[in-house]
Amino acid sequence: MRKTLTSLLYSLPLLMAVAASSQAMDKIAPAAALTAQTEGKVRVIIMTRADSTFKDGGNAFRRPAAYLSKHLSLPARDVRPIGQLPMVSATVSADSLGKLREDPNVAYVFRDELRKAQLFDTVESTGAQKHDDAGFDGKGWTVAVLDSGVDTRHPAFKGAIVGEACFSLNYSGDDGTKTSFCPGGKEQVIGKGAGVNCDMSFSEMCLHGTHVAGIVAGRPVKLKNGKVVHGMAPGANLLAVQVFGGVDSEQACGQQKRCILSSDSDILRALEWVYSLRNEYKIAAINMSLGGGKFTEPCDSQTPYADTIAKLRAAGIATVISAGNEAEQEAIGMPACVSTAVSVSATKKDGTIDVNYSNVARFVTVAAPGTQIFSAIPGRRYLRLDGTSMAAPHVAGAIAVLREEKPERTVDTIVKLLQRAGQTVSDPRTGTKLRRMDLARIRIPGGETQSAIMTEAANA
Known part of the structure; x- marks a missing residue:
């Protein structure tokens, strides 16, 4: 089902x-x-x-x-x-x-x-296996996942999580009452236990962060059917950052009447915390599978995120953000619309854009698999889910792998590699063309490409 x-x-x-x-x-x-x-x-x-x-x-x-x-x-x-x-x-x-x-x-x-987790309801289709076979799996590099928290006891994350934090304000405002999910109901907690997923009894969306983190850097786990599953960068480390809170408001949550949401200020505090760790960890990327709004062009002058995301990019940290799941033909959400973010639309397993839900715009950075993605959820379980939320972590994990291969690669260089090596895919509704990530077409240091693409020097 x-x-x-x-x-x-x-x-x-x-x-x-x-x-x-x-x-x-x-x-x-x-x-x-x-x-x-x-x-x-x-x-x-x-x-x-x-x-x-x-x-x-x-x-x-x-x-x-x-x-x-x-x-x-x-x-x-x-x-x-x-x-x-x-x-x-x-x-x-x-x-x-x-x-x-x-x-x-x-x-x-x-x-x-207030922002919501946007889940609409893989690895083999991204070319990542070629890099894994060559010994590059993101080891030594770290990806921060700003989301609903991670089930740190799941076998997919054994030895993966090197830091945890929670940023979630308590307040009663015009859009409802928000209650922090941080330990003890505090508004900021840093340390072990701070980044654990929110309570599934409050909302099924509390599985979201675990699923996303599994796509980024889930460790290899053998299932009962004998199949081994893992994330894009199974050797990378994770910073688990919980940025959501519980909201009881029909105005904010719609028919559900209660939901999990994060505020822009929560997310900005989390981004600042990650930036402060840039000399402690080799941080390749931040994944944010969250957002909202409708923007038909880069939105830097309309959002509080632009300066922070630009600062992270200048420090060598890519901020990877899902484009949104409203099936927009020429618009994406915020903060994916920030010009220095790495925005991601979603494709189906056959490599075509999934127009059933994925937002698309001419200024989207790249597309990646987002439909029927199998990954970890709380309770030692796995589940298939759809969404640009699932596409973004494929890219965040890929960036960790590419940084391991060549640490000197900048975010600009990696974006050019992903775009120029990517396969061209078109939105059948509008003809808008995007590049679908294909790591198999990116040269492995000391190895050969499987397809002829421009040299990295030409891509720089």
């Missing part, structure tokens, strides 16, 4: 010049202004200017959170910094938005959106 769920997606930047003056453009995102007007309050992410002085009356403040708490008359516990980014998250009133609009220290105010 075909299992159906719903898939995942997400999203910044803003050129710091975006609000060089209040005359340049309104500093308040329309969605934030509308919600505050209709609901009386709104959850927001406040981006401050790089040249901010943070003075309020006769008081000077070193940190934006302390300044904004005083300036907006909010309890300090309700104004949360986002790592080392020039951002804080808070719930504010319409009057407070007016203060922020006039504040010269504020660059822009985003609505802190």
